[in-house]
Amino acid sequence: MSAQLLTSGVIFGLSIGSIFFLMAIGLSLCFGLMRIISLDQLLYYSVGAYLTYSLTLVTGNVWLGVLGGVVVAGIVSFAVERLIFRRIYERELTFSMITSFGVLIGGIGVIKFFWGVVPRPVPVPLMAQIDIIGTEVPVYRLIVVAIAFLVYAGIWLFLNRTITGKAIRAGIENVEHVEGLGINVSRLFTITFIIAGALSGLAGGLHAPLIMVDPSMGLEVLAFVFMVVIIGGLGSIKGTLISAFIVGQVVSLGSLIYAPLAQMAPFAIMLLILLVKPTGLYGSPLLKR
Amino acid sequence: MSTEIIKTVGVTKCFGALVAVDRVDYSLRENEVAGIIGSNGAGKTTFFNLVTGYYPPDEGSIFYKGRDVTRMTPQQRVALGMTRTFQLTSTFDNLAVIDNLVLVYFRAHRDSTLLKLLLSTCRRHRNEDKIVATLETFDLQHVRDRLVKNLSLGEKRRLEIAMAVLAEPQVLMLDEPLAGLAESEIKVILEVLGRRVGKQTILIVEHKISHVKDFVQRLTVMHEGRVIADGGYEECLSDPEVRRSYWQIDTEQEGSKHAAA
Numbered sequence: 311m312s313a314q315l316l317t318s319g320v321i322f323g324l325s326i327g328s329i330f331f332l333m334a335i336g337l338s339l340c341f342g343l344m345r346i347i348s349l350d351q352l353l354y355y356s357v358g359a360y361l362t363y364s365l366t367l368v369t370g371n372v373w374l375g376v377l378g379g380v381v382v383a384g385i386v387s388f389a390v391e392r393l394i395f396r397r398i399y400e401r402e403l404t405f406s407m408i409t410s411f412g413v414l415i416g417g418i419g420v421i422k423f424f425w426g427v428v429p430r431p432v433p434v435p436l437m438a439q440i441d442i443i444g445t446e447v448p449v450y451r452l453i454v455v456a457i458a459f460l461v462y463a464g465i466w467l468f469l470n471r472t473i474t475g476k477a478i479r480a481g482i483e484n485v486e487h488v489e490g491l492g493i494n495v496s497r498l499f500t501i502t503f504i505i506a507g508a509l510s511g512l513a514g515g516l517h518a519p520l521i522m523v524d525p526s527m528g529l530e531v532l533a534f535v536f537m538v539v540i541i542g543g544l545g546s547i548k549g550t551l552i553s554a555f556i557v558g559q560v561v562s563l564g565s566l567i568y569a570p571l572a573q574m575a576p577f578a579i580m581l582l583i584l585l586v587k588p589t590g591l592y593g594s595p596l597l598k599r
Numbered sequence: 600m601s602t603e604i605i606k607t608v609g610v611t612k613c614f615g616a617l618v619a620v621d622r623v624d625y626s627l628r629e630n631e632v633a634g635i636i637g638s639n640g641a642g643k644t645t646f647f648n649l650v651t652g653y654y655p656p657d658e659g660s661i662f663y664k665g666r667d668v669t670r671m672t673p674q675q676r677v678a679l680g681m682t683r684t685f686q687l688t689s690t691f692d693n694l695a696v697i698d699n700l701v702l703v704y705f706r707a708h709r710d711s712t713l714l715k716l717l718l719s720t721c722r723r724h725r726n727e728d729k730i731v732a733t734l735e736t737f738d739l740q741h742v743r744d745r746l747v748k749n750l751s752l753g754e755k756r757r758l759e760i761a762m763a764v765l766a767e768p769q770v771l772m773l774d775e776p777l778a779g780l781a782e783s784e785i786k787v788i789l790e791v792l793g794r795r796v797g798k799q800t801i802l803i804v805e806h807k808i809s810h811v812k813d814f815v816q817r818l819t820v821m822h823e824g825r826v827i828a829d830g831g832y833e834e835c836l837s838d839p840e841v842r843r844s845y846w847q848i849d850t851e852q853e854g855s856k857h858a859a860a
Binding site: 473476477479480483484486487489490491492493494495 | 651653672673674677678682683685689690691692693694698699701702703705706762766
């Protein structure tokens with residue numbers, strides 16, 4: 311494999327890993343705090359992408375489209391949390407999984423109704439390329455990686471510096487005890503859900519110029535996002551970031567070596583990590599409801 | 600006469616065929632320091648969980664200052680002024696000692712809009728007078744920045760009670776706060792709690808009577824989910840059912856021994 315191919319593969323892996331990270335962070339936080347498997351995050355990813363497509367058509371500015379996608383995805387997730395999840399937090403994990411899958415499928419139907427089934431293209435906002443070790447690399451992909459790191463830093467600061475963030479971390483340890491302090495747990499759940507939805511929307515918006523936007527785009531990345539969450543450890547932000555980049559690289563470099571590896575290798579790595587560390591790389595065995 | 604602050608009427612809780620709490624009528628007055636004792640499985644903690652809202656009762660009602668709180672969530676009851684500790688410490692292992700206290704302080708003293716809530720940083724509240732004073736009172740200054748998971752059990756217990764006290768509740772409810780502690784640590788905790796006698800309503804659940812006998816003004820003894828005695832320490836101690844059930848003293852045998860002597 312030539313150095314150029316390897317460099318572009320690594321950059322591609324980093325950018326796809328960044329998208330996985332932005333999507334997986336919501337799933338991970340939702341499980342850590344609320345003990346729900348929120349498959350509907352994949353719907354907010356599609357919502358973010360479609361809003362980016364439509365707003366780009368109207369305004370001609372992709373970044374404005376991404377911003378709109380984030381806002382609308384946050385609003386939709388807020389509505390879903392209030393109308394649906396609030397009623398099922400106490401139910402079993404499988405119940406939330408099935409419900410969220412229902413929301414995802416229903417949401418895809420709504421998307422098909424408004425936008426149809428034909429895949430839609432979104433222009434890349436920045437066509438510039440930059441030379442890295444003799445390889446021309448698209449600047450947009452590097453921006454996506456930078457945004458993922460900025461989000462990581464923002465989430466880290468939020469969880470480690472603000473009182474709400476500390477309360478969320480405390481809730482990930484034990485929700486019952488947080489409630490015992492008189493902290494409004496329901497409000498923490500809503501805040502977490504909106505953050506998760508908005509970040510999934512951001513993932514969709516940023517991914518849109520790199521792919522064709524289609525109604526089932528969420529389902530296509532479902533397995534990878536799950537792998538990222540499981541490898542990283544449920545509820546761990548650092549673990550999610552590291553595992554997102556591992557999965558991104560495996561998908562990218564795997565496809566350079568032998569195309570079917572891109573689909574298969576992440577599963578093998580997940581199984582290997584789970585055999586050695588069943589809670590994932592940074593998952594805490596202390597997690598309890 | 601002081602006001603009744605907590606009252607339960609016919610409170611019952613079953614787990615399958617087991618009646619964990621059986622039609623318990625109980626009342627606690629303002630500034631009273633009361634204890635509930637009983638052997639393992641007597642229903643003390645279940646009763647505690649019913650009063651604090653962690654279990655819904657199958658039957659009966661719970662009142663707080665005359666208000667029916669039977670269906671209220673634990674969080675709503677905390678907002679009314681009931682704060683509790685847990686048998687297994689309820690501190691947050693992955694947060695620093697100071698952050699555990701800040702969480703409580705912020706909840707107890709906040710006037711928060713959502714934005715304020717989202718942007719308030721822990722750093723701003725770390726040197727609040729009350730938090731600093733609480734650290735000193737409970738001798739936790741030297742571990743203020745340490746993660747709770749690295750504390751000893753005694754320090755964790757002290758922190759948990761410190762958190763409960765910092766919340767400035769009207770009723771402080773302690774579930775076996777002395778369990779697993781060394782005598783020296785028990786002394787520290789009883790000393791701190793002793794300073795609050797007469798100033799605050801305290802309900803303490805304990806397994807061993809010796810720990811609380813000098814501290815509580817009123818004792819309630821539970822056995823198999825029922826209240827079998829309620830009153831002063833001596834009164835409860837001399838109650839034949841308490842002697843039989845709690846101390847497992849065979850009163851009849853004891854009586855015949857006396858007669859033989």
